[in-house]
Amino acid sequence: MRTPDYILDQIRIRYDNNWRDWLVSPPDALSFSLTPPTAHTIARNADAVATWLRAWQEWAHDHPTVHMRTVTRRTLIGTQQVYTHVDLHSVDSLVTLIPALEERWYTATQRYSDTSVLGVPQEQLKPYLAQIVALDDYDFSLLIRIAQWFIKNPKSGLTIRQVPVPGLHTKWLARHRSLVLALLGLPQLSEADDCDDVDVRDLDALGLRPLPTSIDIILTDPEDQQSLSGLRHIRAPLAEIAGLRLRPRQILVIENKQSALPVPDWPGVVVIHSLGNFLDALVAIPWIACAQAWYWGDLDRAGFTLLSRARTRLPGLTSVLMDRDTLSQHIDLAVIDPTGRIDPPDSTLTIAEREALAALTHEAGQLRLEQERIPWNYVNKILDKVLRGPGR
Structure with a gap:
């Protein structure tokens, strides 16, 4: 024998499961079974059945718009009329039983009408x-x-x-x-x-056009700077950067602006920074293809994912300062990575890079060593070694 509170819970459940369908195709009627007592139950538990009937009589009195379906049971102690179902003629009558649902249904019907x-x-x-x-x-x-x-x-x-x-x-x-x-x-x-x-x-x-994508580069070669009226830091649309008459010997791609700004002058080198996920720029700039390319990013999961995606576009790309040695020497500067889900890297990471990525796993979580936290004297020594090359 289901109580009024139980039926109200069922109303909430049915509303939550079906309100979208009801907006599209309203039902003709809605019914909820009360699992009424059988004749045997009435005869053996007359007091409990009487209490149950009184509860429903009071509830029906408080909700006059609801139809209470009944049936007559013949028992050993006489006939007894009992409620069997709560019948509602529409969703509107259903939601009036629960004020919170009534407000939600009103909003839903109004907005559905406005969008339709x-x-x-x-x-x-x-x-x-x-x-x-x-x-x-x-x-x-x-x-x-x-x-x-x-x-x-x-x-x-x-x-x-x-x-x-x-x-x-x-x-x-x-x-x-x-x-x-x-x-x-x-x-x-x-x-x-x-x-x-x-x-x-x-x-x-939507028929809209994107804003021109801007690219940030640093001309570390004094001759390149002189050819562009002394400009060293340039931010311009991709098409304009691609059109520059540059012939760098080496390209250094740096993930973050803060780590790119201190880079000193190096003949034959152009720094590209702050690309984020816009790595297609690496194949859209023609003068990159003729240079040796390096990539320096954060020592964290996102950094290795970006490195792998960059190498997917530039197969000859070499990482720098993204190895286990750099991590171990500066492990005290690492923090627990607060980032949630990170897309897995492409299959282009080298064995050494995968080992460095695996070394980021810590008992407290994944580590993150942001590139700008590494002391610049260490960074400068490593970059000078790879950019100048042996004997330079």
Whole structure:
């Protein structure tokens, strides 16, 4: 014999499992079985059944819109009418039984109505309804305005910041890209909404163009500096960097800006820094192909992943300061890596690099030795040795 509290719990469970389907296709009626007592139970446990009936009578009195289905049981002690089901004629009547559900259902129905007018196929929208309902009012209103703008302007050729919808910016679109694409009926081409930038494939689907990608380089060769009016540090779009008339003997790719800035002058060397995951630049710059290439990154899992990806693009790339010796000599400067999931490296790491990566495992967690923490006198000695070469 199920109690009113038990049935309310079942209502919550059924709502949580089915509310998306109900938005798309509302049910005609909803029923919940009370597992009523049998004639045998009534005869043997009359007091318990009477208490159960009174509880439901009081509950039914407090909820007059609910229909209580009954049946008459014939027992050895006479006939007894008992409740068998709670019957509800609609989802609206169901959610009135639990105020929190009523508020959630009101929000869901309103937002489903607002999004449906955009013409999105119902089944395509269903997987995103929970995210849509979870938005605050400001973000939902902005989502609708943005979707309406893209529907009217599918191939604008603008950058994100040029889209004339107040409130739209790159980080907002990056966090909500899946919802925008869903409301436009466009496929999801990139990963989850967990970054601060928008994938170029999503920009293309939205009819937007990316900003020019800028590259940071340091001309450590005095002759290169002189040919460019004394410039040493240059940040410019990739196409402009690729077009520079440089013929470096060696390229040094450095993961972080802080470690690149102290690099002294070295004839025949160009430093490229702060590429992050934009490693395709290494094959887009023609003068890199003719140089010997070195890579120096953090001694941590992410650093070795970036190194492996860089070598996938430049097979002749050699790592420097990313070995077990450097780690062991500066182990006191390492910290526990707070980073969560890290993508595994490509299969291009050398045996020595894999050994260094394995050495990062510590009983307290994965270690991280950031490159800028290594004393510069040690760094300079190693870089001078590899960049100048034997006998230089």
